[in-house]
Amino acid sequence: MNAISPSIILEVDAGVATITLNRPEVLNALDEGMLTALQATIEPLGRNRAVKVVVLRGAGDAFMAGGDINLFNKCMKLPPGERYSHFSAAxxxxxAxxxxxxxxxxxxxxSVHGACAGYGFSLVLACDLAIAAENTVFTMAYCQLGVSPDGGGTWFLPRVVGMKRAFEIATLSEKFDAREAERKGLLNRIVPPDGLREATDSLARRLATGPATALARTKALLNAAFGATLDQHLTREGDAFAECSLTHDFREGVDAFLNKRRPVFTGE
Structure with a gap:
């Protein structure tokens, strides 16, 4: 276990890097310390070849209840120009x-449980997969505070649920449970609260033992899908496939298929 800061804990085990948001006394609300530590934790993981999958979770009773409202309140005392600069920088x-x-x-x-609101909601949207406990409660919450969403929430949301549902979720700030989140396409899986850790670990291990280059290229292709023409994307797919064909994992996958056995991928 590596405590990056009091508010962020990083654990790396068997190729799985688990980032824990650690301000449980305020439902892991985002403050400047957590913001700084979170960015400092995430960026180096992309260069760490020992890390095959990343898990984002919250300590205590919640995933993340959004930004720290008490800090917002303190900023109300700033003159308009300073307030604009502060929130623009944040x-x-x-x-980032x-x-x-x-x-x-x-x-x-x-890996989500309890309250998931504001930037917590945007974080879930930004992740590749989302698994939630049945007791999770979602709300974008921003407009309820008189402010618009950040963190990519309004970019991801219409792509996941469609424009009209996105407008409803973002503007009305209504709360909804994990079942409704799954129906809207926001979640991959729902599990009982006491099974969240085990289910998350199982999914993470499955990905961690997968073909790392193929997974990375697939993620990159999906990221680029909405910003490319079909012709452009087909070219990218061809380049990615050819690159994957040079890996040991590709040879292993083909051999395992032909010999009717489970592949053992090494990430090479």
Whole structure:
């Protein structure tokens, strides 16, 4: 276990890097310390070849309840110009975290329970997979505070649920449970609260023992899908396939298929 800061804990075991948001006394609300530590934790993972998958979770009773409202309140005392500069800079740092998550070559799993609101919601959207406990409660919450979403929430949401549902979720700030989140396409799996850790570990191990280059190229292709023409994307797919064909894992996958056995991927 490596405590990056009091608010972020990083654990790496058997190829799985688990990042724990660790401000349980305030439902892991985001403050400047957590913001700094989270970015410092995520960015180096992309260069760590020993890390095959990343898990993002929250300590205590919640995943993340959004930004720290008490800090927001303190900023109300700032003159308008200073307030604008403060929140503009904070939003840029939040955006950098979202970009870092998407740019990681490794799959990223959100393991969610309890409250998932505001930037916590945006973080889940930014992850590649999301597994949630049945007791999770979701809300974007931003408009309820009189502010618009950040962290990529309004970019991911319409792509996942469609424009009209996205508008409803983002503007009405209604709460909904894990079952509804699954129906909307926001979650991959729902499990009982006491089974969340085991289910997350099982999914993470499955990815960690997968073909690392193929997974990374697949993630990159999916990231690029909405910003390319079909012709451009077909070319990217061909390049990625050819690159994967040079790996040991490709030879292993073909041999395992022909010999009717389970492949043993090494990430090479």
């Amino acid at each position: 939003a840029a740092r939040v955006a 975290i979202t970009l870092s998550l998407r740019q990681l070559p490794q799959p990223v799993i959100a």
